Amino acid sequence: MQAVFGFSGPLPDWDTNVLKHFPSAGQLTTPWRWINAGTEAFGRWLLDVRKALKDGQTVDLRGAPPEVRWVHLDGTEDHQRRLRAGLSKVEGGQGTVLIMGDSKNPPGQRLFASQTPGAVTVESVDLKDFIQFALKFRLDAPDALSQLLGFAESVMTNVGAADLQQRVTTLLAGRQRKEATETEQAAIAFEQERTFKSAVELLVEANRRPGTRQHRPTVMSACIRALNSANQDDPSSLHEAAIRAREENRFRGRPLPARGVGSTLTLKGLEADVAVILDVTEMDAKHLYVAMTRGSKMLVVCSASPQLRPVAAS
Incomplete structure (x- = not known):
């Protein structure tokens, strides 16, 4: 049964x-x-x-x-x-x-x-959508920030990806009327640096925003581990690191x-x-x-x- x-x-x-x-x-x-x-x-x-x-x-x-x-x-x-x-x-x-x-x-x-x-x-043990994100995410892609914010919105509440993307565009163009928040500063840093490290910092800052809550902490944790261990100079390394993070989760079990x-x-x-x-x-x-x-x-x-x-x- x-x-x-x-x-x-x-x-x-x-x-x-x-x-x-x-x-x-x-x-x-x-x-x-x-x-x-x-x-x-x-x-x-x-x-x-x-x-x-x-x-x-x-x-x-x-x-x-x-x-x-x-x-x-x-x-x-x-x-x-x-x-x-x-x-x-x-x-x-x-x-x-x-x-x-x-x-x-x-x-x-x-x-x-x-x-x-x-x-x-x-989560299911295969973490399918996370693995797909890691396979497609490229730091040099024109929409890299949009991809990263879309991922953040899939694992956390109240990210406001569209508004945050618009604010970054406004801030980079110098048309801002108010100072950038810490999350906006992290998003700008990612756009300017395009590194896995700055991607992690953006996810961490987004998670600190008032009203934000992780509802998929297993995926968030696996993504941060993968970004931290990926090779900046190898475009395929994030996918490989994501698979390693997924297998680590299988070994640890689900609390x-x-x-x-x-x-x-x-x-x-x-x-x-x-x-x-x-x-x-x-x-x-x-x-x-x-x-x-x-x-x-x-x-x-x-x-x-x-x-x-x-x-x-x-």
Whole structure:
């Protein structure tokens, strides 16, 4: 029920490909994680959910224990309701939260993290968009500053890339009416120097601006490490350094954030106090089961109906 890797092709059939050669030694039926969290009834309800999903049945949240909260999506202010759900917390305000967005929409997950105070994106291990940025970014390109600011805007809130670009143009032309801020000075320095070091300094200054927050710290950290280790005289060295940074991240593993946003695939295996499911519309039984079992103290489900009907597995 946790095999959510079918996107690469058919998975082995448990009964014919596994049990035929390795007889079952029994099933675990004691929800220790929930017992240890003081929510045994919640854990045993999830065992019933597992059986229902495995048998192709619906899950009715109306009979759920008090640790389960349903957020009704009725087509009015659904996004705002999801945002409020993303701020869910256990009693006392302490504890970790995992928020599951649309698996097919990583940009939507990042947007949600940027709009949710304290939330960060739990990245896929391939860091695909960061690697693509490192492959295309060239210091001598006419739009190098625009590329760098676009990257900054993809990992931080309130960068204001377009306005900052315009201010740099105005400042370099000597038409300014007010002094340049530290971030603007760093952007000007990058335009004049075009070095990996000045690129790092611009990202650091942008991050220091009031109101700015990193919602993709894993990518930001990997980019700064790559820029610091790239060879100024080798145009392809940034891409190579980015790949090294990505592999370092794989080796280190992913720390559990206080409030993380991702997909069932990126959050599978992680455990938190609270699990929030933003939309069950496209989830099959396995994805729904993985999502529902991420939290040990609270489960928040956003859906149009309290009766959850998984889609057929693709």
